[in-house]
Amino acid sequence: MKKNIAIIMGGYSSEHNISIKSGNVVHKYLDRDKYNAYRIVITRDKWYYLDGSNREHPMEKSDFSIGVDGKKIQFDCVFNAIHGTPGEDGLMQAYFELLGIPQTSCNHYEAALTFNKRDLLSTLKPYGVPCATSYFLNKGQTINEEAIVEKVGLPCFVKANRAGSSYGVSKVYDKKELGKAVEDAFKEDTQIIIESFLDGTEVSVGVITYKSEVTVLPATEIISENDFFDFEAKYMGKSKEITPARISEKQETNVKQLAEFIYKALGLKGYTRSEFIFIGDEPHLLEINTTPGLTEESLLPQQAKTAGISLEELFDSAIVEALR
Template sequence: MIKNVAIVAGGDTSEWEVSLRSAEGIKNFLSGTPYELYEVIVRGSHWYCEKDGKQYDVDKNDFSILMGKNKIKFDFAYIIIHGHPGEDGCLQGYLEMMNIPYSTCDVLTSSLTYNKYACKEFLKSKEICLAKSVLISGEDTGTERIKREVGFPCFVKPNVGGSSFGVTKVKEEKDLQEAIQTAKKECEEVLVEEYIAGTEISCGFCRIGEKIDVFPILEIVSETEFFDYEAKYNGKSQEIIPARISNNLTERVKELTKNVALWMNLKYIARVDYIIKGEDIYLLEVNTTPGMTAASIIPKQIKAFGKEVKEYLVAIIEDASKRKNA
């Protein structure tokens, strides 16, 4: 039976546009597979499907659409929302209640990794290198704590979210409060992290069952102050595969990535970002819903691994469907 696959995109954050681009990428990668593809756009309480130039409202009672007299129930959800509600566990919770298989980590893991501070607190128990940080919320300006515990320069960022929206590199104390207010436009909680000078790398992988394929490590060389939106999406960076680090560091990063996947119950396609300083590996972030355009990091890593993105997407759909129906 042909599966009806919903590619779920959009969301309620500044990453809306990035998500739509990733959805287009997923559609292209799945072209020629034995699935009927539907793009489902989520924006607040309005969920709709765009198919053949027409728009159909999604019935959230059973995750379906009505096309004329034909009721189409979706058999699988490929989640490509960057941010709320697709990256933080909310959409995963809905799909669990509907008993519909999906393409990401479960509710708990998605929620934990989306909250940068909570993720770091969890990983502290694993005795790995992490940037010193301070969490700011409410009316607290945090200036004295930041000076004492983090120092300058530092990064000020929303505690949730991605694509570098609301992120500022602060070099002096006088610019701190403006950066905090910028971050608060994206999220009420603000994370302030120490700046670590080093080589920025990203290690993507795909975990299906107990098998983890760790892809070649990618090095990021940004032409801007840091790896911001311009660098990520408008060509203001070089992405070098394999990363120009020693064989020893390469193996250590790959082993650490595998361990992070196991510790946090990560599955399917995900990515862990690091800074290399000397021989130390600092973990920056865990991304459970990475970008999937042709220009995104994961597709480049998969190509360098000698595989096709399509192979992994089909394997994910089939594995998640099998597990849900077991």
């Protein structure tokens, strides 16, 4: 008997439209011989099932069900394609855990931890995971430019602490630019993180659970035409993404081992994509995404393809593992 799969997409953040694209790709490639796939759009105002004629059918939030043509439909599994809140920060995960519905991403605590860059790096520091020097700032606090520059140096990166797709990120070369960069970051979040600039090769590494095994996918080398891997570089063709990355055998071994260690140490499951910058042969962690982009052009699908895993197999494996 076919399983009913809810593909949740959208969300409340600036990544809403990117998430819709990811969700539509999942919907396109799910095996219809095995699954009944339903596109479920999540917004602040409403949750609804979007049928093939683009008609909206409201969700019943008490049990996450829908009514279609007088029939109540409930779901065997949720495929999480929401980037940002509430799909990547633990809120949806906690909701589904309470309802007892399996879902494809990591559990609520791990999602909240990894979505919070400051908490993530603080948690991993005792394990010896290398990362940039950082300075934390909350909305309402005084901006001490001298203290910031003294700790992280220039240039530095100012980032929204809980955001993705490079929203709220600026590269700052001059102390005078800090105020504007902080202001931009606070448009995305009430917390920010300011990090030292790491000058080296940037790579992205996908780690997934595939056929019951933790699997590290081939690394992707990121070469941005812009000053860094910003929104334009990620989504508007302003970068080269080379898979597998042009790195040495030692670098490849080091980054794969570190990515797998982090995945296991944090108790992650489902898909993750971690970003690193090499200083010499040592990879330094930037961040972890637990609901990475899933379009045909996105990094994780690129890496899976290089590893010989099709989109059909990639998406099917996430559901199989969630149901397991």
